[in-house]
Amino acid sequence: LEMSASDTFRGYGEEQGYAFLRHAIRGYYEKKGVTLNDSEIFVSDGAKSDLGNILDIFSADNTVLIPNPVYPVYVDTNIMSGRNIVYMNGNAGNNFLPLPDKNVNVKNINVDIIYLCSPNNPTGAVYNKEQLRLWVNYALENDAIILFDAAYEAFIQDTALPASIYQIDGAKKCAIEFCSFSKTAGFTGTRCGYTVVPHELVKDGTSLNKLWLRRQTTKFNGVSYIVQRGAEAVFSGEGMTQIKKDIEYYLSNAGIIADALGSLGIWFTGGQNSPYIWLKCPKNMPSWDFFDYLLEKANVAGTPGEGFGANGAGFFRLSAFGSRENVITAMERFSRVVRELL
Incomplete structure (x- = not known):
């Protein structure tokens, strides 16, 4: 009804997302014990888009560490960008949850970007807090950025398992988190998701939050008002x-x-x-x-x-x-x- 009346019609919205939805997302994170600022939340047309588009703020000569097997978008988008890809091996022995130790030969490689997906697509495996802490510590020690795909976080039933990488100390200094309404609330056709880029995340003296904001305001006109109102309803009682x-x-x-x-x-x-x-x-x-x-x-x-x-x-x-x-x-x-x- 709002969109049918001239006095309440919404045209171009905020590229970062309407405040009402970002505020609702912030409240959702608070229930996980994670404190965010609304300006750290970016509403988008889905996690798949953001997982590819985020590469716009990184250098093409970065080395990328990607699990094998994993969601193909991580590999394909980096191949299209011409980046050097290093694979970490998931197997039955590590329950398809590779770690930066004897399971993954990354000690002598200068890694810039690390992709993690938990709960994992396709394996369904989930990192526990101790395992995820190893990755956060590795990223901090090696000045690497973790791109954390949390599209399936709503399926986590075990409260001891992390539903956000920001439940791990230090993660705000090394990780970007991607979330999806498609898996949580069936938004596959309406297209809506969100990405969290903390203000604490700085690379080579530059705020990645500011870089991503600049990228979005340049290349993205935002998600429709109607869809964002629907997404807001996801977080209602x-x-x-x-x-x-x-x-x-x-x-x-x-x-x-x-x-x-x-x-x-x-x-x-x-x-x-x-x-x-x-x-x-x-x-x-x-x-x-x-x-x-x-x-x-x-x-x-x-x-x-x-x-x-x-x-x-x-x-x-x-x-x-x-x-x-x-x-x-x-x-x-x-x-x-x-x-x-x-």
């Missing part, structure tokens, strides 16, 4: 109640998937604090062969692990995003055809 219900529903779906895999004796991770389950393909089957097998024998589709990097070979991602009926049916079919392999 009713909004939080509905989201909690939806997340519990999807995590129950994940439980159904996990139970089926457990009964088959298949190794997997994720599913408890994430909508994704990452499993080892039975009988060491290549992931694309397993994809074909499931599709042809059971009419069940998942995502071959190789789509997320070379270390995804031999692994497979299943998603809890679906109706209860479809998940139950899919896992019944999955179990039937996989038993034929075992």
Whole structure:
């Protein structure tokens, strides 16, 4: 109704986001024990855009450390920018949560940018506070910046696990955090997310908050007023109640998937604090062969692990995003055809 009347119509808005939404986001962080200033919050058209666009404020000759396997946008955007990429190996031995120690050979590499995703896409694995503290300390010691993808933070049920990197001391001096309404509140088509760039974050004497603000005011005209009002409603009492219900529903779906895999004796991770389950393909089957097998024998589709990097070979991602009926049916079919392999 506001947009239909001349006296309340909104034209170009603030590139950083309307104050009402940034204030609501700040309140959401306060519940996590994280204190932010509204000026550190940037509303955008989604985490995917920001994860690529943030590179505008970094030098093209930076060296980037990226997990393998991981969300492909991290790799592709840096390839398009011509940056040097170094991969850190995720595997079953480290539960696909590489750390800056013996699991990752980064000690003799001058790393400028580090990508972390927790809860992880595709593996569903989640860093605990001690593990995340190792990365924060590494970044501080090496003058590196962590780009922390927290798109799935709302799925974390274990309160001992960090839902924001800023729950780790010192992170405001070395990390930028990216969040999404798509995974939290189903904003996949309306497009809205937000990025946090603390004032304490300074690189080579320059405020990254000011650089990002300059970039956004130059290349971005903001998210529509209507969408931002919808995003504000996410943080209302009713909004939080509905989201909690939806997340519990999807995590129950994940439980159904996990139970089926457990009964088959298949190794997997994720599913408890994430909508994704990452499993080892039975009988060491290549992931694309397993994809074909499931599709042809059971009419069940998942995502071959190789789509997320070379270390995804031999692994497979299943998603809890679906109706209860479809998940139950899919896992019944999955179990039937996989038993034929075992």
